[in-house]
Amino acid sequence: MQNNTNLSVHYEKSSAVWQLSEIFLQTIPFGHDRLVFCCIGTDRSTGDALGPLIGSQLTSNFAFPFEVIGTLEKPLHALNLLDTYNDLQIGIEIPFVIAIDACLGEQSRIGMIIVDEGPLYPGRAVKKQLPPIGDLSIKGVVNVGGFMEAQVLQNTRLHLTYTMSEKIARALQLSWQRHLLKNKNTSYNYPNYNKTRQQIGYSNFR
Numbered sequence: 001m002q003n004n005t006n007l008s009v010h011y012e013k014s015s016a017v018w019q020l021s022e023i024f025l026q027t028i029p030f031g032h033d034r035l036v037f038c039c040i041g042t043d044r045s046t047g048d049a050l051g052p053l054i055g056s057q058l059t060s061n062f063a064f065p066f067e068v069i070g071t072l073e074k075p076l077h078a079l080n081l082l083d084t085y086n087d088l089q090i091g092i093e094i095p096f097v098i099a100i101d102a103c104l105g106e107q108s109r110i111g112m113i114i115v116d117e118g119p120l121y122p123g124r125a126v127k128k129q130l131p132p133i134g135d136l137s138i139k140g141v142v143n144v145g146g147f148m149e150a151q152v153l154q155n156t157r158l159h160l161t162y163t164m165s166e167k168i169a170r171a172l173q174l175s176w177q178r179h180l181l182k183n184k185n186t187s188y189n190y191p192n193y194n195k196t197r198q199q200i201g202y203s204n205f206r
Contacts, residue, residue: 007115011140011164016113020171021178023115027136030179034093037172038084038133039070040101040122042077047142047156050102051076053165054172064173067095078123078130085133099134100168102161104145104152111160113168114139140164 007027009019029035039055041048055071058064069084070076076084088095099120105112119132120139142164143156 008112010111011113011167012111016167017171017174020113020115020168021175024172024175025178025182027115027117028098028175029096030176032096034067034091034095036067036069036088036095036097038076038097038099039068040076040081040099040120040133041070042075043072045150045153045156046158046161047104047153048102049158050140050142050161050165050168051100053162054100054169057165057169058172061169061173064176066176070100081122081130081133085131096136097134098136098138100138101140102142102153103139104143104149105141107144109141110143111164112141113164114141138168140168 007023009016009023013019037055037058039051039058041051043049043052049072051070052072052075055068055076056073058066058068059071088097099122101120101122103114116137116139117135118137119134120137121130121132123130140161142161143152145152
């Protein structure tokens with residue numbers, strides 16, 4: 001994995017979706033036999049709805065073939081996270097889990113989308129004791145932390161949360177498409193792989 005300073009993108013950057021897809025290509029093992037996206041949060045809080053929004057957007061795209069847990073209809077939150085985590089450990093194939101959640105941070109970091117190797121610690125911002133989850137984590141800084149965190153999340157603008165979720169979901173879909181294209185081009189020794197952005201319609205992923 002590359003240096004962590006290179007693993008964050010502001011959602012308003014003009015090339016945010018493309019840059020995120022680059023990061024996801026380098027960090028998500030799309031060839032894993034069991035890849036699971038855990039989109040953590042609740043639809044009862046505008047700030048904490050980032051994960052469920054992403055989950056709903058991914059599951060509405062039939063071209064995204066991976067297991068997604070946590071949507072607006074069926075959120076993955078404090079009440080069911082432990083049972084979900086335990087269920088994921090059952091089976092022959094241990095999954096590679098990408099955990100996605102909103103977080104709070106400094107004023108200057110609001111809007112940053114951060115990818116980290118290792119698990120998320122959901123509920124930490126609001127002082128909840130929940131098990132760490134994920135082999136890789138994707139976090140969106142939606143508001144300022146440090147004081148009355150639950151109320152801060154409740155009063156976060158939905159526009160910010162929704163726009164960030166849209167960028168992350170599109171970048172995940174794009175990185176999967178680019179993974180498929182890369183494998184296809186490698187198999188056929190296609191000479192124009194450097195033109196990937198034009199081949200898959202880069203203008204649609206800004």
